[in-house]
Amino acid sequence: MIRFDSSHLHQPLTSASKSLRLVIAASWIFVGAACDRLPGKPPPNPAPVISVATTAGFEAMWAERCTGCHGADGQMGAGLPMRNAEYLKAVPDGEMFSIIRDGVPSSRMPGFGGNAIGGVSDEIIRDFIKGMHTTWASSEGSNVSRGISWRPSDATGDIARGASIFAAKCAACHPAEQKVPVLEGAMPDQLIAGSVTDPFYLRLVSDQHLRSNIVFGRTDLGMPGAAGPFRGPDGGEVTGGLDAADVADLVAYLASKRNTWPSGPEVEDGAP
Amino acid sequence: MKSPGVIGVIGVIGRTLGWIDDRTGLVAVTEHAMFHKVPRSAKWWYVFGSATLMFFIVQLVTGVLLTTLFVPSAGEAYQSLVYIDEKIPMGWMLRALHGWSSNAMCIMMLIHMTQIFLHGTYKFPRELTWVAGVALCVTTLGLAFTGQIMRWDANAYWGLGIGAAIVDRVPFAGNWLRSVVLGGPNISGATLSRFFALHVFVLPGTAIGLIGLHLILVLKGGISEMPKVGQPVKPETYRKEYEDRVKKTGVPFFPDAARRDMVFCGAALIGLIGLAAWYGPFGPGPVPSPTIIEVAPRPDGLFLWLFAVLALLPPDSETFLILVGPPVGIAFLAALPFISPSGERAPSRRPISVIILCIIVTALAVLTWLGETSPWSPVMKAWTSIPTPIEYVRHRSPLELQGAIQLQYAQCRNCHSIGGEGGERGPALDDVATRLSWDQLVRQIQQGGGNMPAYGKSLNSAETEALAAFLSTLDGGTLPALIPGAMEQQPGRDQSPTVDPRAEAEPEVDSDTVAAR
DSSP states (O other), rough: OHHHHHHGGGHHHHHHHHHHHHHHHHHHHHHHGGGSSSSTTTOOOSOOOOOOTSSHHHHHHHHHHHHHHHTTSSSSSSSSSOOOHHHHHOOOOHHHHHHHHHHHTSSSSOOOOOTTOBOOOHHHHHHHHHHHHHTGGOOOOOOOTEEEEEESSSSSOHHHHHOOOOOHHTTTEEETHHHOOTTTTTOOGGOOOOOOOOOHHHHSSSSHHHHHHHHOOBGGBBBBOTTOOOOTTTTTTSSOOOOOHHHHHHHHHHTTTTTTSOOOOOTTTTTO | OOOOOHHHHHHHHHHHHHHHHHHHHHHHHHHHHHOOOOOOOOGGGGGHHHHHHHHHHHHHHHHHHHHTTTTSTTTTTTHHHHHHHHHHHTTTHHHHHHHHHHHHHHHHHHHHHHHHHHHHTTTTOOHHHHHHHHHHHHHHHHHHHHHHTTSSSHHHHHHHHHHHHHHHSSSHHHHHHHHHHHHSSSSSSHHHHHHHHIIIIIIIHHHHHHHHHHHHHHHHHHHOOOOOTOOOBOTTTTHHHHHHHHHOOOOEIIIIHHHHHHHHHHHHHHHHHHHHHOOOOOOSSOOOTTTOSSOOOOOOGHHHHHHHHHHHSSGGGGHHHHHHHHHOOOHHHHHHHHSOOBOOGGGGGOOHHHHHHHHHHHHHHHHHHHHHOTTTOTTTHHHSSSOOOOOHHHHHOOOHHHHHHHHHHHHGGGEEEEETEEEEESSTTTTTHHHHHHHHHHHHHHHHHHHHHTTTTTHHHHHHHHHHHHHHTOTTTTOOOOOOTTTOOOTTSOOTSSSSSGSSSSHHHHHHHTTOO
């Protein structure tokens, strides 16, 4: 029952003690209700793992373990860009899973799961692959690969045919010299990317690496995929993409260059 | 109007107190402690000792409560901390109060010591008060160090590892001492039990005893006056002069001086609760495990300077300085009142003391800052988490891009930065091509040197080639070569690789190399 009592207006002492009581009551409520929500309360241990299936979780894991080689947003890194929905679609999830978990043997792609130090669980890797698909789904639409499969077929490539395709479509940007100085301010169509027939380069990369680069290109660096267009020996544009046989021949041609120069002047003591 | 019953109760209490005082004399002692006269000039400078004591009492109360919850076994210590944090109502607050109060106690103690040193209070007749204080300082630091180990996380492992390494250096007895400290050859459950005993029984007991001694000596010697220029301490006459002045102008400790202590301690206590509520408890950090390499263990704030000293000492003087430095330092502190027992107390008349203090404070501040940033520690995740700057990816040949990958894969960036990101242990590599020629790059990679390990065994020729090719493009933008021969391409590499370069004539190779960039 609520009763209006105005007597406290005439009794300053009682009024003071009343507000004191109010303050005490309020602080108890605060202590009771808010103490366990103070900013200092530590988060539960172990801290809740943000699922990498979410965008935030995926981006955090990408930033921690992938950006070093594959670039901060999946491109413009030294390694193959993953921000390429066409590539991600072409690589079966099972293959991608084993690449991420176990790495690629005798390459610089380390494994991030299994028994690796700090390795993550298989489930996290599967979620991570989903995250790649959803995060970079919008990077699709270019059809740079012309539907050529990621893995080669069993047919062996024709080296001589590969050499002629190389001369017609690749050599303008990839001359035999290891390195040609790039002029500052050069237009993209004047860029020279440097040699891919350099045996040191070829020893560092697998045939699969060559194939992925030829089929899917490195559009972030200005290199077209199998769809072209390419630059011809005269500097003009060469349209007409590569088909699966062309790619196999090109890879075979490049692979044949891998051991043309068994040991350079610097490395006579130690072969790879 | 008081009822007869109340009067009776008061009478009983009064008689009981009288009986106790008659047998123990405690009331008289308390009375003396509370109402003895202290100099009128003893003002806000004098509150830090009381605040240190107040924090020690907080430590005792929270420490006893924590002891009832903490499980001092290697297998369960970590989990029991998590349990206190999560399951005990306000358990995290208890840990936070204990942790923050330990830091606050050490800081108050250091301020108190600084004030005593600055005012020359350690001089006659208070020498032993100072010596007891130095012993308390060592005990308190011991409590702080052993307390960090109670967390039994990766940082505790660090502390123990360093401690074991220090005692290991003792000539002849090193191994034996190490097993005494660790309770065996390695950090194990026995180690935790040992440090638990130190932290919970030995050191607090020692501290309580020393605090008692310290307080008795303070009462006996009297609280000092503020130093005055032209009023030097003369052992022959000091006692009489001090007593006369205090009798004439002094005020009772309670309530005049104690009021300031209480106000300051109250404010400090509120600050402590605020810190604990806002920032929460310390750790536990990562689970202790020798296999987890992705932690950068670092001691608590108070020992960061030591961490920096240990990291920065030149290797050949390490053993000597680590073993001889601390004992000599502590002995010097304790001997201070005997080195300079009399004379002026005013800081303005003791320039050397003030300069020494400034040097020590500056050195500790700089070392603590270095310890906090620890630029000598490699950034363990740099190799996967820091991308190659985009401008270093553009306009690079396929081989150079492979070199950029190699730079990440060989974890060069854990110690070297490019584009402002990466470790600071080695030099930044953004302009390395202006400093090293191709040959020097290759030699540095293969043979190491300076503080850098040799990578010749772990890189094959193609990897070295790619790495050097990438590094030779890092010319800092438009910087000119600093040394002759820098910024040239590798001799012989700008020929068609289908031709064996060994068949080529040497002069031709040389003329081609200069033009490359």
